[in-house]
Amino acid sequence: MTLNNNKQKVNDQLGNPIIIGIVVIWKVVNTAKAVFNVDNYTEYLSIQCDSALRNIVRLYPYDASNEDNEKSLRGSSQEVADKLKAEIQSKVEIAGLEILEAKITHLSYAPEI
Numbered sequence: 001m002t003l004n005n006n007k008q009k010v011n012d013q014l015g016n017p018i019i020i021g022i023v024v025i026w027k028v029v030n031t032a033k034a035v036f037n038v039d040n041y042t043e044y045l046s047i048q049c050d051s052a053l054r055n056i057v058r059l060y061p062y063d064a065s066n067e068d069n070e071k072s073l074r075g076s077s078q079e080v081a082d083k084l085k086a087e088i089q090s091k092v093e094i095a096g097l098e099i100l101e102a103k104i105t106h107l108s109y110a111p112e113i
Contacts, residue, residue, distance in 0.1 A: 001026055003042070005049050007106050010057045012073060017110035018062050020073075024049055024088065025101040033096030041095045045088075049102075052087040056080060062109065073107060080104065 007021035026045065028034045038044040057073065060080060064072035073080055085102040092099065 001042075003045055003049065004105070005046055005053070008050065008053070009110050010054050012057055013059060013061045016062055017112060018057070018073070019106065019108050019110050020053065020057060020104060021106035022049060022053055022084065023103055023105045024099060026092075026097050026099050028096055029098045030096030033094065038095045041097060044095050045092055045097060048091040049088055052084055052091060056083050056087060059083075062107075073104070077104060 003024040003026065005022050005024070007019050009017055009019055012018050024045070028041070034041040060071055060073045060076070062072060063074050064070040064076075071079060081101075081103050084104075085099050088102055089099040
């Protein structure tokens with residue numbers, strides 16, 4: 001299944017407000033956990049995706065300066081996607097879900113920048 005979470009405003013590592021959206025490809029691998037451990041596993045997944053996105057975005061600046069091969073949201077998209085996938089997976093394990101892929105679909109500075 002596919003979850004296309006709403007864009008949200010989050011501050012990057014430097015405190016700059018950015019607008020970011022993600023898409024998550026997932027499946028139910030344990031139906032008992034999905035039914036009995038959480039009330040609504042799709043809503044639970046959406047909430048966990050929002051939380052993981054905020055946690056990961058805070059680790060990176062929007063764009064890297066040219067110092068020391070610094071990682072950034074814009075320049076290190078695969079690394080960011082891998083971290084997002086791992087964090088979301090750790091949060092939804094209890095609901096019997098498997099995250100197959102997590103990708104950034106939208107990335108921009110917030111209008112006030």
